[in-house]
Amino acid sequence: MMTFEPLFYLALATIALGNGLFLPSLPSQIDGLYRADDPRRGWAYNVYYVGINIGGFLAPLICGTLGEFYGWHWGFGAAGLGMLAGLLIYILGGRYLPDQVRIAGNAPVSTVATAASAGSFRSTFVLLFAVGVAVTVFRGAYEQVGNTVALWADVGINRTIGAMSIPMTWFQALNPLLVIVMTPVLLARWRRQAAAGRVDSSMKKMAQGALIVAAAYLLLALVAFAAGSGRASWLWLAMFFFIFTLGELCILPTGLGLFARLAPLGFGATTVAAWFFAIFTGSLSAGAIGTLWTGTTHALFFTVLTLIAAMAAAMLFALDGAARRIEAARAAETIALRAIQPEPV
Numbered sequence: 124m125m126t127f128e129p130l131f132y133l134a135l136a137t138i139a140l141g142n143g144l145f146l147p148s149l150p151s152q153i154d155g156l157y158r159a160d161d162p163r164r165g166w167a168y169n170v171y172y173v174g175i176n177i178g179g180f181l182a183p184l185i186c187g188t189l190g191e192f193y194g195w196h197w198g199f200g201a202a203g204l205g206m207l208a209g210l211l212i213y214i215l216g217g218r219y220l221p222d223q224v225r226i227a228g229n230a231p232v233s234t235v236a237t238a239a240s241a242g243s244f245r246s247t248f249v250l251l252f253a254v255g256v257a258v259t260v261f262r263g264a265y266e267q268v269g270n271t272v273a274l275w276a277d278v279g280i281n282r283t284i285g286a287m288s289i290p291m292t293w294f295q296a297l298n299p300l301l302v303i304v305m306t307p308v309l310l311a312r313w314r315r316q317a318a319a320g321r322v323d324s325s326m327k328k329m330a331q332g333a334l335i336v337a338a339a340y341l342l343l344a345l346v347a348f349a350a351g352s353g354r355a356s357w358l359w360l361a362m363f364f365f366i367f368t369l370g371e372l373c374i375l376p377t378g379l380g381l382f383a384r385l386a387p388l389g390f391g392a393t394t395v396a397a398w399f400f401a402i403f404t405g406s407l408s409a410g411a412i413g414t415l416w417t418g419t420t421h422a423l424f425f426t427v428l429t430l431i432a433a434m435a436a437a438m439l440f441a442l443d444g445a446a447r448r449i450e451a452a453r454a455a456e457t458i459a460l461r462a463i464q465p466e467p468v
Contacts, residue, residue, distance in 0.1 A: 125199035146399055151391030154383045155221035162317045165325065166310050168380035169372060173306045176299035178205075183296065247385050250449050251394070253442055254326075255401040258378055261333050261435035262405025263412045264340060264428040268298065268367065270409065271416045271424065272343070279347060279421060281354040289357055297361065301368040309372055325381045326446040330439035332373025337432035339366040344425035374439075381446070385453050 124134035153171055157164040182202070190198025273295065276282075282289040316322060323331070346359045379398055386394030412431070416424055 125202070126196045143396075147392040147396040150379055150383050151386065151395045152220055153380075154386075154391070156219075162322055164384060165328075165377060165380050166313055168376040168383070169306050169310060172372070172376040172379075173303055176302040180296060180299040180303065244387060246445075247387075247449055247453070250442065250445055251382060251385060251397060254329075254378065254381065254439070254446075255397065255404070257435050257438035257442070258374075258398075258401045259404045259408055260438065261336070261374065261432060262402065263408035264431040264435070265336060265371070266406055266409030267413060267428055269295070270413050272363075274416065275343070275347070275421055276360055279350060279354055280357050280360050282357050284357075294357075294360060294364065297364040298368055298371075301365060302372065305368060305372060309369075324443055324447050325377050325450065326439050326443035328377050329374040329381075330436045330443070332370040332375075332377070333432050333436035333439060335370030335373065336367055337370075337429045337436065339363050339370060340425050340428040340432060342366065344422050344429060347420075347425055348422035381450075385449065 124130040124137060150168065150171060153167050154164060157167065182205070185205075186198040186201050188198075189201050276294055313322075342359070343363055346355045346363075349355070379395070382395050382398040383391060412427070415427065419427075
């Protein structure tokens with residue numbers, strides 16, 4: 124529809140509707156691929172996150188190039204073909220997904236799950252709400268990477284290598300590329316920790332990620348302060364993206380997995396949708412914080428982002444004890460429910 128200009132607004136509405144059905148549904152199915160006591164349940168969301176970033180890395184190169192050189196009708200057309208290919212892969216791979224409806228005794232699993240989790244639902248809701256607030260604070264700093272950081276890269280970074288000027292879009296492509304490259308290394312480290320019996324809790328891992336992002340913004344604050352009215356080397360911006368992506372990999376896939384794991388059985392997509400709502404509120408807070416850019420120095424602005432990310436880390440650390448208890452209770456509940464379900468025919 125986007126290839127035809129008269130359908131532009133209808134196409135936007137259709138994309139919004141499709142995203143609403145698509146985005147929460149996929150991650151809510153990941154948890155069922157693993158046993159409740161399998162440590163890989165949390166890591167699986169990092170693998171899923173890599174898939175998202177592969178698309179985020181390739182789409183601008185394919186669709187953007189076609190759009191710029193041959194016209195945006197071709198770019199949007201290629202995007203539609205990519206979505207169709209994704210749908211076909213999902214349908215053909217559907218046999219690997221867990222059954223969505225099974226029978227426990229004479230009642231559907233969703234009915235049994237609702238009764239079993241009624242007592243813990245309130246505490247789970249309060250925890251997820253608190254995590255959502257912390258993530259909203261975090262994203263106020265995190266989302267600046269596509270906003271004020273890009274503005275600073277344009278005016279405060281020397282992007283020249285010899286006679287060539289590095290395009291701004293290359294720096295934006297660094298983030299998804301680093302996600303793809305760094306995830307296997309990070310998963311290997313977590314696997315070794317699990318084998319040694321040292322597995323960090325979800326909240327601790329997310330808090331560490333927020334602190335790492337705070338360190339990335341502190342680096343920019345120091346570089347901007349040292350550069351003054353001049354321009355800093357592009358290598359500092361590349362280092363920022365390296366540190367920033369490491370923190371992102373610790374907090375965002377882990378948070379997505381937490382919402383999916385703690386969802387009452389039968390309400391997985393709805394609970395995951397709440398995670399995306401935190402992205403919405405976080406983007407609003409990022410816009411509000413971004414208004415400070417023109418009224419302060421670059422170094423001071425990045426210092427503020429450092430403090431915001433560090434505040435989010437403190438909030439997540441404070442939730443660690445409650446999250447451990449609720450995750451353990453939900454895992455035991457899931458094991459019990461699956462024990463009374465018959466094997467699929």
